[in-house]
Amino acid sequence: MPLPTAELHLHIEGTLEPELAFELAARNGVTLGYADTGELREAYRFQDLQSFLDLYYALMAVLRTERDFEDLANAYLARAAAQGVRHAEIFFDPQAHLARGVPMATVVEGLWRALGRSRENHGVSTRLIMCFLRDESAESAMRTLKEAEPFLDRITGVGLDSAEVGHPPVKFREVYEAAAALGLRRVAHAGEEGPPEYITEALDVLGVERIDHGLRCLEDPRLVERLVRDRVPLTLCPLSNVRLRTVDTLADHPLPAMLEAGLVCTVNSDDPAYFGGYAGDNLDAVRAGLGLTEDRLRELARNSFLASFLDDDEELRARYLAEVEAYEFG
């Protein structure tokens, strides 16, 4: 039995496995430009974040109907459940779909068909987090937030993703203020490829409660001190960092040093179909590759539930935390 964990950094579009991509392409009459799943997998050699994003956005062409989004989410939830995920806070990128003529309702209602029944069907509780593409304009993000207003009963929070460098958090100050006024929780990618200043800005200007990635905080000891003192959770994605060359090899990943420094780290999968593993695979990889002790692994799992937005269901959170404490490593 795998260690129970919460997944807090997961792009649902990044769970599109090649097999499902071809199935949806056939269903929707979309041509993928790859002969088969093998040839598509060959394209999964990335130099950096942008080279991944190019393929990630291109493959979204196969997602057209509510059923497509439902199938995508159900496939993820089944895989996640099998790897110990008990709770998932799931990102989606509406602007990438709106730009292709797929309405907000199709995306949200399609995802909700799976998420709304996830506890019964998969034993996984869920939340939905709508991300803004930071390489699009602030006006586009604001229009997207407006379009999401009819669906806010299904959306817990907002996030910020896509190409980081050159798109600092401050660009989205007003959008995040508007999101906060609507009662939405706030997170943002920062310090993946961007500098530590983006982490500080995400906290001070956008008012985020968690930092997605945050790896580059290590370049600024005073920022590390602050993150430790304020117990700001970082949603790390070790296999993603290797594939996008943020670190050279898994053995070079600073996770052990970050835990040692007292940072509130969690381990997540980011875009598991592209980066070689789901949440449990990431935990297995850091256990084997970084020599983390059982106490450290339990700490990571505990952190994930504490950092989650389950403060609207403390009873459920307590149940998950009890499972973590009772877990016996094999």
Ligand code: ADE
């Ligand atoms: N969108 C999907 N995955 C992402 C990542 N790792 N960083 C930024 N944007 C993303």
Ligand code: ZN
């Ligand atoms: Zn991400």
